[in-house]
Amino acid sequence: MSGTASTTRGTAGGTAGTESARNTAASTPVGRMRALARAELTLLGRSRGTLFAALFVPLVLPLSLYSAAGEMDLDEVGLSIGAMILPGAIGFSLLFAVYSALVGVFVTRREELVLKRLRTGELRDVEILCGASLPSLATGLVQSLVLAVGCALLLDVGAPQAVHLSVLGLLLGLVLCAALAAVTSGFTRTTESAQVTAMPVVMVSMLGSGMAVPLEVLPDRLASFCELLPLTPAVTLLRGGFTGNLSGSETLFAVATGVAWVLLAVFAVRRWFRWEPRR
Amino acid sequence: MRANENEHVIEVTDLRRVYGGGFEAVRGVSFSARRGEVFALLGTNGAGKTSTVELLEGLAVPTGGQVRIFGHDPYTDRAAVRPRTGVMLQEGGFPSDLTVLETTRMWAGSVSGARPPQEILPLVGLSGKDDVRVKQLSGGERRRLDLALALLGDPEVLFLDEPTTGLDAEGRRDTWRLVRDLRDKGTTVLLTTHYLEEAEVLADRLAIMHKGRIATTGTPAEVTAAQPSRITFELPQGYFPGDLPPLDELGVTGHDLEGRTVKLHTHELQRAATRLLVWAERTGVELKGLDVRSASLEEAFLGIAREASAHETPDQGKNITTGKEHAA
Numbered sequence: 001m002s003g004t005a006s007t008t009r010g011t012a013g014g015t016a017g018t019e020s021a022r023n024t025a026a027s028t029p030v031g032r033m034r035a036l037a038r039a040e041l042t043l044l045g046r047s048r049g050t051l052f053a054a055l056f057v058p059l060v061l062p063l064s065l066y067s068a069a070g071e072m073d074l075d076e077v078g079l080s081i082g083a084m085i086l087p088g089a090i091g092f093s094l095l096f097a098v099y100s101a102l103v104g105v106f107v108t109r110r111e112e113l114v115l116k117r118l119r120t121g122e123l124r125d126v127e128i129l130c131g132a133s134l135p136s137l138a139t140g141l142v143q144s145l146v147l148a149v150g151c152a153l154l155l156d157v158g159a160p161q162a163v164h165l166s167v168l169g170l171l172l173g174l175v176l177c178a179a180l181a182a183v184t185s186g187f188t189r190t191t192e193s194a195q196v197t198a199m200p201v202v203m204v205s206m207l208g209s210g211m212a213v214p215l216e217v218l219p220d221r222l223a224s225f226c227e228l229l230p231l232t233p234a235v236t237l238l239r240g241g242f243t244g245n246l247s248g249s250e251t252l253f254a255v256a257t258g259v260a261w262v263l264l265a266v267f268a269v270r271r272w273f274r275w276e277p278r279r
Numbered sequence: 280m281r282a283n284e285n286e287h288v289i290e291v292t293d294l295r296r297v298y299g300g301g302f303e304a305v306r307g308v309s310f311s312a313r314r315g316e317v318f319a320l321l322g323t324n325g326a327g328k329t330s331t332v333e334l335l336e337g338l339a340v341p342t343g344g345q346v347r348i349f350g351h352d353p354y355t356d357r358a359a360v361r362p363r364t365g366v367m368l369q370e371g372g373f374p375s376d377l378t379v380l381e382t383t384r385m386w387a388g389s390v391s392g393a394r395p396p397q398e399i400l401p402l403v404g405l406s407g408k409d410d411v412r413v414k415q416l417s418g419g420e421r422r423r424l425d426l427a428l429a430l431l432g433d434p435e436v437l438f439l440d441e442p443t444t445g446l447d448a449e450g451r452r453d454t455w456r457l458v459r460d461l462r463d464k465g466t467t468v469l470l471t472t473h474y475l476e477e478a479e480v481l482a483d484r485l486a487i488m489h490k491g492r493i494a495t496t497g498t499p500a501e502v503t504a505a506q507p508s509r510i511t512f513e514l515p516q517g518y519f520p521g522d523l524p525p526l527d528e529l530g531v532t533g534h535d536l537e538g539r540t541v542k543l544h545t546h547e548l549q550r551a552a553t554r555l556l557v558w559a560e561r562t563g564v565e566l567k568g569l570d571v572r573s574a575s576l577e578e579a580f581l582g583i584a585r586e587a588s589a590h591e592t593p594d595q596g597k598n599i600t601t602g603k604e605h606a607a
Binding site for chain 2: 025026027031032035036038039042043045108109111113114115116117118119120121122124134145239
C-alpha cells in the first residue's frame with residue numbers, strides 16, 4: 001500500500017482536479033440540489049393539502065377578482081381589467097404556491113429532523129434551502145406563465161409592454177417569497193401552526209400589495225405606505241410590465257424596495273432560521 | 280486507505296458546549312481516535328454523549344476547545360471533511376412519505392462516490408423494502424436505513440449515535456458484525472451507546488462520560504481493571520457493620536449499606552472474600568445472598584454513577600463509604 005495515493009483528498013472540492021481515485025464521483029452543488037429537489041417534488045405530489053392550496057387556490061381566486069374589478073373605477077386610474085387581474089393573480093400564486101407551501105415544507109422537514117440529517121452530509125446550508133425550494137418555485141413560475149397565457153386569451157390583456165419589468169418583478173417575487181418562507185418557518189413550531197403563522201404575510205400582501213386592490217385606487221397616503229410592503233415591488237413591476245406606463249423613477253423605487261426586502265429577508269434567514277426543532 | 284495506521288483521525292481537545300439557556304452539556308472533553316479504531320462514548324442519558332458527537336460531526340460550533348477531523352475543523356472546513364465522513368444521528372431524519380429507495384437515491388445524489396442503492400440496502404438487511412414508505416418502517420428498520428445512508432459514501436470516519444437502540448437482538452448482532460468489518464477495512468468508528476455489552480464487544484477504546492466530563496477512559500480491559508470488585512451479602516440478624524472484621528484488613532476500599540445489604544468494594548477480591556468467609560465460619564453466621572463478583576464494565580459504569588451521586592447527596596446517610604473511593 002503506497003502512502004501517497006490519497007494524500008490530496010483533503011482538498012477535494014477545490015477547483016483543481018486533485019481528487020484521488022476513490023473520489024472520482026465527487027458530488028457537485030448542482031447534483032446535490034437536483035437530488036434534493038427531486039425528492040421534494042415527489043413529496044409535493046404526495047401532499048394533497050399543499051397541492052390543493054398551491055395549484056387550485058391561485059387559479060380560482062382571480063375569478064373573485066374579476067367580479068370585484070367590475071365594481072372599481074378602473075378607467076379613471078387607467079387600468080384595463082386584465083392589467084388589474086393578472087398581476088394580482090400572479091401575486092396569489094406567489095403567496096400560495098411558493099410562500100405558504102414553503103413555510104410548510106421548511107417546518108415539516110425541520111420537525112422530521114430531515115434538515116438536521118441533511119446538514120450532516122455534503123450539502124451546504126444554502127444548497128439545502130435552495131434545493132428544497134425548487135419544486136415550489138417551479139410551481140409558482142409555471143403557474144404565472146399559465147395565468148399570463150390564460151389572461152391573454154380570455155381577457156384580451158395583450159402582450160406586455162415592457163416584458164423585462166414583468167420578468168424582473170416575477171423573479172423578485174419568487175426569491176423574496178422563498179426567503180420570507182424560511183424566515184416565517186423560524187417562528188413556527190409545528191406543521192399545523194404553519195397555516196396560522198403564514199397568515200400575516202398572506203393577508204397583508206393580498207390587501208396592501210396591489211393584488212386584490214390596485215394601489216392606484218387607494219388614497220395617496222395609504223398607497224405610499226403600501227409601496228413599502230414586501231411584495232408590492234413585485235406586483236408593481238409585473239403590472240408596469242403589462243401597462244408599460246411605469247416611469248423610470250417609479251421603476252427604480254420599486255426595484256430598490258424589492259432588493260432591500262430580499263437583503264433583509266436573507267439577513268433574517270441567517271439570523272432566525274432554525275435547523276432543528278426546539279427541545 | 281492510508282499507510283499511516285497510527286494517524287489520529289479524530290482529535291478532540293478540551294471541548295466545551297454551553298446551550299443557549301446556560302446549560303453546560305460538555306465540560307472539557309479530550310480524546311482521540313486512530314485510523315481503523317472503534318471508539319465508544321458511554322454514558323447515562325444526559326451525560327453529554329450526543330452533544331459531544333454533534334460537535335464532532337460539525338453540526339454546531341463548540342463553546343470552547345477544538346475538534347479536528349483529518350486535521351480539519353468539521354464546522355468551518357465542511358467541504359474538506361464531509362465527503363470523508365458518514366453520520367448516523369440518534370434519531371433518523373427522513374421524510375415520512377418517501378420510500379426507502381427514494382430516500383436512498385436522494386441521499387446518494389448528495390454524496391461523493393456514492394455506492395448504488397441496490398448494493399447498500401441488502402448490506403443492512405433492507406432488501407425487498409425498496410417501495411415501503413419510511414413512515415411504515417419499524418423503528419429498527421429505520422435505524423438500518425439510517426446506517427445504510429451513513430455508509431453510502433464509503434466513509435473513512437463513521438459517527439454512530441446509538442446505532443442499535445430499537446433493534447432486536449439479531450439486528451444488533453448484524454450491526455456489530457458490520458461495524459467490525461468496517462473497522463477491519465480501516466474505517467474509524469465513533470459510536471455512542473448505553474449498552475455496556477455493545478461497548479465491551481465492539482470498542483477498541485472507550486470513554487465513560489458523566490455530566491459533561493470524561494470520567495474514565497481506556498481499553499475495555501483497562502477501564503474494568505481500574506474498578507473495584509464487589510462482594511454483596513445480607514448482614515446477619517443481630518449484627519452491625521461494626522461487628523465485621525476491620526475493613527482495611529479485608530482489603531476493602533469502601534462499603535455501602537442499603538437496608539441490611541452490605542456491599543464491599545475491593546481490588547483484592549480473593550483476599551477480601553477469603554477473610555470474610557473465614558470470619559463468618561469462625562463466628563458461625565450465615566451470609567445470606569452472598570454474591571462475589573469481579574469487576575466488569577457495568578461495575579465501572581455504576582461505580583461512576585455511584586461516586587457522582589455520593590458527591591451530590593452527602594447528607595442522605597445511605598452511603599457510608601469509609602475509605603477513599605477509588606478514582607480511575
